[in-house]
Amino acid sequence: MFDVFANLGLGFTVALTLKNIGLCFLGCLIGTLVGVLPGVGPVATIAILLPVTLSLDPTGALIMLAGIYYGAQYGGSTTAILVNIPGEATAVVTALDGHQMARNGQGGLALGLAAIGSFIAGTVATIVIAAVGVPMTRFGLLFGPAEYFSLMIMGLVLAVVLAHGSILKAVSMIAVGVLLSCIGADMETGRERMTFDLPMLHDGIEFVVIAMGVFGFAEIFKNLADPEKRDVVRGAIGRLWPAWRELKENLAPMLRGTALGSILGVLPGNGAILGPFASYAVEKRLSKTPERFGKGMPAAVAGPESANNAGAQTSFIPLLTLGLPPNAVMALMVGAMMIQGIVPGPQVIERNPELFWGLIASMWIGNLMLVIINLPLIGLWVKLLQIPYRLLFPGIVVFCCIGLFSISNDPAQVIMAAVFGLVGYTLFKLGFEAAPLALGFVLGDLLEQKLRQALIISNGDPSTFVRSPLSAALLLVGLVALVMAVLPAIRRSRDEVFVENT
Amino acid sequence: MSDQASPPSARFPWSQDGLAGLALVAFGAVMFWAGLELPFVTKSGGVGSGLLPRLLAGLVVLLGIAQLVLAHRRPGEGTGSWPLARFLPVFVGVVAFALTIRGAAIGPLAIPPLGMAVAAPLAIIGSGLAAKEARIGELVVFAVLLTAFCVGVFRYGLGLSIPVAPWLIGF
Numbered sequence: 001m002f003d004v005f006a007n008l009g010l011g012f013t014v015a016l017t018l019k020n021i022g023l024c025f026l027g028c029l030i031g032t033l034v035g036v037l038p039g040v041g042p043v044a045t046i047a048i049l050l051p052v053t054l055s056l057d058p059t060g061a062l063i064m065l066a067g068i069y070y071g072a073q074y075g076g077s078t079t080a081i082l083v084n085i086p087g088e089a090t091a092v093v094t095a096l097d098g099h100q101m102a103r104n105g106q107g108g109l110a111l112g113l114a115a116i117g118s119f120i121a122g123t124v125a126t127i128v129i130a131a132v133g134v135p136m137t138r139f140g141l142l143f144g145p146a147e148y149f150s151l152m153i154m155g156l157v158l159a160v161v162l163a164h165g166s167i168l169k170a171v172s173m174i175a176v177g178v179l180l181s182c183i184g185a186d187m188e189t190g191r192e193r194m195t196f197d198l199p200m201l202h203d204g205i206e207f208v209v210i211a212m213g214v215f216g217f218a219e220i221f222k223n224l225a226d227p228e229k230r231d232v233v234r235g236a237i238g239r240l241w242p243a244w245r246e247l248k249e250n251l252a253p254m255l256r257g258t259a260l261g262s263i264l265g266v267l268p269g270n271g272a273i274l275g276p277f278a279s280y281a282v283e284k285r286l287s288k289t290p291e292r293f294g295k296g297m298p299a300a301v302a303g304p305e306s307a308n309n310a311g312a313q314t315s316f317i318p319l320l321t322l323g324l325p326p327n328a329v330m331a332l333m334v335g336a337m338m339i340q341g342i343v344p345g346p347q348v349i350e351r352n353p354e355l356f357w358g359l360i361a362s363m364w365i366g367n368l369m370l371v372i373i374n375l376p377l378i379g380l381w382v383k384l385l386q387i388p389y390r391l392l393f394p395g396i397v398v399f400c401c402i403g404l405f406s407i408s409n410d411p412a413q414v415i416m417a418a419v420f421g422l423v424g425y426t427l428f429k430l431g432f433e434a435a436p437l438a439l440g441f442v443l444g445d446l447l448e449q450k451l452r453q454a455l456i457i458s459n460g461d462p463s464t465f466v467r468s469p470l471s472a473a474l475l476l477v478g479l480v481a482l483v484m485a486v487l488p489a490i491r492r493s494r495d496e497v498f499v500e501n502t
Numbered sequence: 503m504s505d506q507a508s509p510p511s512a513r514f515p516w517s518q519d520g521l522a523g524l525a526l527v528a529f530g531a532v533m534f535w536a537g538l539e540l541p542f543v544t545k546s547g548g549v550g551s552g553l554l555p556r557l558l559a560g561l562v563v564l565l566g567i568a569q570l571v572l573a574h575r576r577p578g579e580g581t582g583s584w585p586l587a588r589f590l591p592v593f594v595g596v597v598a599f600a601l602t603i604r605g606a607a608i609g610p611l612a613i614p615p616l617g618m619a620v621a622a623p624l625a626i627i628g629s630g631l632a633a634k635e636a637r638i639g640e641l642v643v644f645a646v647l648l649t650a651f652c653v654g655v656f657r658y659g660l661g662l663s664i665p666v667a668p669w670l671i672g673f
Contacts, residue, residue, distance in 0.1 A: 052660055166519075168572065172526050172565040179533055179558040186551040189544075193551055194536040220592065224632055225585045390633035391644050397592060397629040398622050401599045402652060406662045411600035418596040422589070429581045430522040452549045460548070 004130045011130075011357030015365055020063050023056065024362050027064035028369045031071020036078050036381045037392055038085045043435075044219050045072035046332045047211040048396065051403035058340040059355045063362040065336055066316075069329060070366045073312055074118065074374055077305060078381050081110045082237075090311075093276040093304040100296035108238035110301045111378060113250055115371050116242070117306035121258040122367030125313035128262050129320070129360050133349065136321035140346030143322075145453035146464045150471040150478075152447050155324045157478035158267065159439055161485040170436045173427075177440025178447060180205060187449065200412040207335035209404065209413050210441055213420020214427065214434040215328070216400050220393045221425040227389070237382065240375050246298060253283050253303035261310030266317050267326065275307035313363055320356060321346060323446070328435040331442040343446075512580030519573035521581060526566030534559035588632060595628025604665055618657070619667035622649040 014020065030052075034045045049068050053061040080091040081098035094114065101110040143151065160170040183194050184204025195201040242250070260282065261275035283303045284293045293300050316333075318324045323345030325331040337344050342352065349356045374381075404414045424434055458464035466472045514520050537559060540552025600606075602624060605615035626645040630636055656662050666673060 052656075055661060168565065168569055169522065172522075172562065172569070175558050175562050175565060176526075176529065179530075179555060179562060182537075182555040182558070189551055191540070191551050193540055193555060194533060196536060217592075221589050224588055224592075225583075227634075388635075390630065390635055390637075391640070393633070394595070394626040394630035394641070394644070395648055397595060398599070398625045398648065398652065401596060401603075401625050402618070402622070402656055402662075402664060405599075405603055406656070406664055409604070409663075411603055411606065414596055414600045414603075418593055421592075422586075425589075426525070429518070429584065430525060431518050432522065448549075448554050451554065455549050460543075 011361030014358030015361035023064040024067045027067020028071040031068035032075040035072030035075025042072035044215045047215045067366045097300035108240040112240040113302040114305040117254040117302045118309035121306040121310035125310045126364040137346040137349045140322045145450040147471045149450040150474040154474045154478035173436040174440035177437040178444040181444025209417045213417040214424030217421020218424025250302040253299040254306040257303035257306030258310045261307030265311030265314035275311035276304035279303040279307035331438045517578035523569030530562030591632035592629040595625040599625035617665035617667040
């Protein structure tokens, strides 16, 4: 236990330098700024802002990205409450009662409770990460290439099982993502693979290009094809700080939400998405006035928002300790780490302790900063929400263009991202999710590398993956999860969970 | 998703799932063909550069076929309209940005490096025309303001080495 605080102490000495505080603040600010824009969820926000961090040192870049992530999350909640447009699935629950509260003139209270709940959740989750981080990495270090390969397969399978929609389509998207990552020079021989002799494909496809295409541009195309109805709350927002009584009433939902979100967020596969739903269900069951849910119940905002933020944060655990991104946001983080020359995995804590602990400490600082900057700036965000979409999306386009160009000073990347935008739109029309594609793409290189290493060690004998007990166990977990998801009875109840979602 | 009326059902293979299957088969087949010359195993018996790509391409084709079988068995929704022409201005804006930001040569036509001062407004105005209710005057004013903001943030704030206006101020 003492170790945890010693390590956090190291983290705070890194995170509390003037430069890193500044980056964290800047990240939170611009993350909120972009995340607040309707129709731009956290994933799109991070994809758009990723190039901004490229010129920084690795620690600074990750701290800023984490700030952007929290900012985008909170900005998304603001949009969900005031405009009833959830930027991503986890904000759907917030929109239910939050928007009703805003219509009743309690928008400020909803925002305030969301901020305070998120802060409490963030504080608890930071300690959880610090406590679980070291044992998890020790566990991770036991992994040889074969175990690693199986772990990634299991992670990808769980991502499929927990995604919504067709399992077949999600599996297909992962395969397509891994396949796309194979394009470009072979990592061992340097031989060109599937580049169709196009010079822009020689070095493979940049992750940022895919991310900005399928999350950024595709989102714009979707909105252009099918303009969203916007329902901006025009009336008074009301006071932000809850009264003592309101705070006391909502403290228990916040803590329950935090616990649920923290646990679900660690699951490989997009576990964090289940947190808000679980919290909403629990609060409704425990409430003395369940009939008020859906009509503007403060506990229905405080609980899910806390769960949301706790899950958002603990989903860093599989990424930081095992190098496994559990969702699209974390896939973007892997992309950012790779660009900075850091291969995510259990070795990070040994080789870059200041990065590891600095990032964790800055998570807490980021959460604090969100409360500090968002409550006074709420008026500004409301103004931003009133920008018409016809001006909003050209702005997003130009940010994407500048960001993409700045990655490698190559204009071809800009055009390629727009083409991937069209790909993303097509995927949407055909009922595919883009998140598994991003996951497959970002894990593709590592998957192939571990496959090769494992087979070299075993002299080409593929049974190595089932002979190692750990590897066999991981594959078995994946297999069982997949079978359970495909079985009709369980399949039905899983669908019910997600019906409320859409 | 949105609360638009669900698209009318479509006949196989023009339903959403049918088209999804066709797309997977087509993509897998193209990638399989592109990786055809890559070796499965290396000379020393290790994993060759073609093993994973070809296995995956094959898998994608199989998944596509499975999707087609499912789509054939149960009738599904169509995909609705594809207003691709409406996206064209966005592409015009993006391509204009790419061609002008640091210059380009297309055959006999040589575009000098024009920097953000020209490329950014082109991207903003070009893509802005994609909106149904676009107003050109408003868009131009917005483009000028946003370009100034971008130069301030990206060049001076973040110190990225993006050309601003080489023809006017030399960088």
